[in-house]
Amino acid sequence: MQRIAIAIAIASLAAAAAQAHVVLEYKVAPAGSYYKASFQVGHGCGKSATRQVVVQVPDAVVSAHPQPKAGWTVAIDKAGERATRITWTAKGDADKLPSDFYDEFQLMAKLAAEPATLYWPVVQVCDEGRAEWTQVPAAGQAASDLKSPAAVLEVLPNEGGGHKH
Secondary structure, three states, X not given: OHHXXXXXHHHHHHHHHHOOOOEEOOOEEEOOOEEEEEEEEXXXXXXXXXXXXXXXXXXXXXXEEEOOEOOEEEEEEEEOOEEEEEEEEEOOHHHOEOOOOOEEEEEEEEEOOXXXXXXXXXXXXXXXXXXXXOEOOOOOOOHHHOOOXXXXXXXXXXXXXXXXX
């Protein structure tokens, strides 16, 4: 009986860990639309607070503009006019995200006109350690098989209902 209880506890921890990745709030969007990417950070690195979140912008994103966050600075790396990486960094110790709390880091993205699966690698830097949510599945591999999957967005064909500029 004790073995069953231990197996259930281990399975529960594994399920909780699977839910602990940095993920996008909305996982689908129409091609050619503006999309609010909200990266949900559900924990730190073990008990260590998060002090920085770095998001790689997929090549199929035409433009990306981060939302400012109180207590955090925002840096935008660009290739020409296009944002390629966005970094939020806590200004001080009081601004860091404690491991027991959840927060979101947001940006507005203009998506390309073609449907695609977009992977958004995210690096979470903590006071002690880091979590690299950067793995992309190989052909035929399920994202659920990965230990540290990148956030994923399915860009669907635009049926004319999306907001375009």
